[in-house]
Structures are given as C-alpha cells and as structure tokens.
Amino acid sequence: MSRLDAAARLEQLSAAFSALAHPTRRQILLVIRFRGGAMTAGDIAGRFHYKWPTVSRHLRVLETTGLLVRERSGRQHIYRLSLHSLALIKEWIRWLEVPKKG
Amino acid sequence: MSRLDAAARLEQLSAAFSALAHPTRRQILLVIRFRGGAMTAGDIAGRFHYKWPTVSRHLRVLETTGLLVRERSGRQHIYRLSLHSLALIKEWIRWLEVPKKG
DNA sequence: ACATTACTTAGCCAACTTGCTAAATAAAAC
DNA sequence: GTTTTATTTAGCAAGTTGGCTAAGTAATGT
Numbered sequence: 597m598s599r600l601d602a603a604a605r606l607e608q609l610s611a612a613f614s615a616l617a618h619p620t621r622r623q624i625l626l627v628i629r630f631r632g633g634a635m636t637a638g639d640i641a642g643r644f645h646y647k648w649p650t651v652s653r654h655l656r657v658l659e660t661t662g663l664l665v666r667e668r669s670g671r672q673h674i675y676r677l678s679l680h681s682l683a684l685i686k687e688w689i690r691w692l693e694v695p696k697k698g
Numbered sequence: 699m700s701r702l703d704a705a706a707r708l709e710q711l712s713a714a715f716s717a718l719a720h721p722t723r724r725q726i727l728l729v730i731r732f733r734g735g736a737m738t739a740g741d742i743a744g745r746f747h748y749k750w751p752t753v754s755r756h757l758r759v760l761e762t763t764g765l766l767v768r769e770r771s772g773r774q775h776i777y778r779l780s781l782h783s784l785a786l787i788k789e790w791i792r793w794l795e796v797p798k799k800g
Numbered sequence: 801a802c803a804t805t806a807c808t809t810a811g812c813c814a815a816c817t818t819g820c821t822a823a824a825t826a827a828a829a830c
Numbered sequence: 831g832t833t834t835t836a837t838t839t840a841g842c843a844a845g846t847t848g849g850c851t852a853a854g855t856a857a858t859g860t
Contacts, residue, residue: 610721617719618818619712622790629794637837650819652838671827671836682791688724689784692731720848739807752849754808773806773857 609688611661612681620644621654625663625677634676636669711790713763714783722746723756727765727779736778738771 641651658664760766
C-alpha cells in the first residue's frame with residue numbers, strides 16, 4: 597500500500613480514534629481478533645444483543661476507517677482485521693510521551 | 699495511586715478513547731506537551747480560534763477523564779499532563795495485535 | 801469597596817450518533 | 831422463477847456533543 601501524505605495520515609488517525617471511541621466497535625474488533633482475525637457479518641452480529649442493522653452500521657464505520665476490510669463470499673460478507681491505523685495511534689501517543697523534543 | 703479494579707480500568711479506557719476522539723482535545727494535549735507539560739487555561743485557550751468557554755469545556759473533559767490535572771495558582775488554573783490512561787490504550791491495542799492467544 | 805483579570809458554569813441550538821423497524825439487494829436453494 | 835438466507839441501506843427518534851453568548855466566581859490591583 598502506498599505511503600500516505602501528512603493530511604491523509606491525520607485524517608486516518610482521527611477516523612481511527614473516533615471509531616474506537618465506541619465500546620461496541622472496540623468489542624467487535626476484539627471478537628474478530630479472538631476468532632482468528634476474520635468473521636462473517638452474521639457471526640459477528642450473533643455475538644451482540646443489538647439488532648443486526650445496528651451491528652452492520654458499526655461494521656461499516658470500522659470498514660470506512662480502515663480497521664476492517666470486507667470481502668464477499670457468496671452471500672456472506674467476511675470482515676477481516678486491518679490494523680495499520682493502530683500504528684498511527686501508537687505513534688501519536690509516543691509524541692505525547694517523549695520526555696524531550698521527540 | 700491505587701491499582702484500579704477491572705471495571706474501573708475499562709471505564710477509564712473508554713473515557714480516554716472518547717476524550718481523544720476530538721481533534722481539538724488531542725491538539726490541546728500536544729500543545730501542553732510541547733510547552734513543557736503544563737500550561738495555564740488562558741495560554742491554552744489563546745492557541746485556539748475557539749471561544750474561551752469552548753476550550754474550557756474541552757479542558758474539563760480532559761480533566762475528568764484523567765488526562766489532565768488542574769492546579770490552582772492565584773487566579774490562574776494550571777493544567778498538567780497526566781498520561782497514565784494512555785497505558786491502558788496501549789495495552790488494549792496490544793490485545794488486538796498479539797498474533798496468538800495474547 | 802470597586803474594578804479588573806482569569807477563568808468556569810449555565811443554557812441554547814444545530815449537528816451528529818446510535819439505537820430501532822421496515823424495505824431493499826443479492827446469492828443460493830428449491 | 832419463487833422462496834429463503836445473508837446482509838445492507840433508508841429513515842426515524844432519542845440522546846449526546848460541541849459550538850456559541852451571557853452570567854457567575856474568585857483572586858488581584860487600586
């Protein structure tokens with residue numbers, strides 16, 4: 597994947613933080629992670645007490661921020677973790693933490 | 699400071715993610731960081747184009763989530779970085795990233 | 801005591817979020 | 831080709847967020 601310019605990186609950082617601000621979305625990522633990194637929409641939805649369209653929207657948010665990638669397989673949609681943007685968050689945190697001119 | 703129980707840690711993680719979801723609040727933290735880790739409310743507000751009460755509210759959010767600590771000095775309020783909850787975020791990210799049963 | 805400085809708190813409003821149900825889509829099964 | 835399965839999209843309502851202005855508070859200066 598191509599290296600992003602500064603503005604795009606900032607945008608992606610912002611999107612990632614926003615996406616992770618919702619507990620359900622964080623939980624979705626963890627659920628997928630502990631099921632091996634990929635799951636169908638239905639399996640994911642089945643693990644939550646929310647109605648399916650609600651989970652579907654959370655999935656879409658995670659997909660548009662790049663934290664999930666969707667792949668179609670017949671009539672199911674497989675969501676797979678894509679954790680590149682987490683590196684941006686870690687980098688941002690390091691900027692805050694460096695003791696002197698980081 | 700006392701070690702937090704699991705529920706309190708989860709609550710603090712959630713609060714930290716929510717607080718960091720807003721670009722202005724992230725910028726506030728960076729500004730304070732690059733000014734040495736502590737600044738008065740007025741100095742912080744002066745670096746943004748928002749009205750003072752708006753910045754004040756962002757500061758309150760950051761304070762209640764524990765990312766800033768407020769100290770009074772005469773009529774000024776000094777805000778100081780308090781980055782413990784960032785460790786929770788980093789820990790959460792590691793949970794996602796570990797390749798096998800982390 | 802009164803004014804000024806340095807803020808915060810209160811309260812309004814527009815925009816966004818997140819739950820829901822109902823309707824649409826698209827592949828598979830019959 | 832109609833039904834079933836798997837899922838998304840549309841649209842509504844309640845709650846939250848984040849700007850703003852106006853009013854409050856608390857320390858300092860005169």
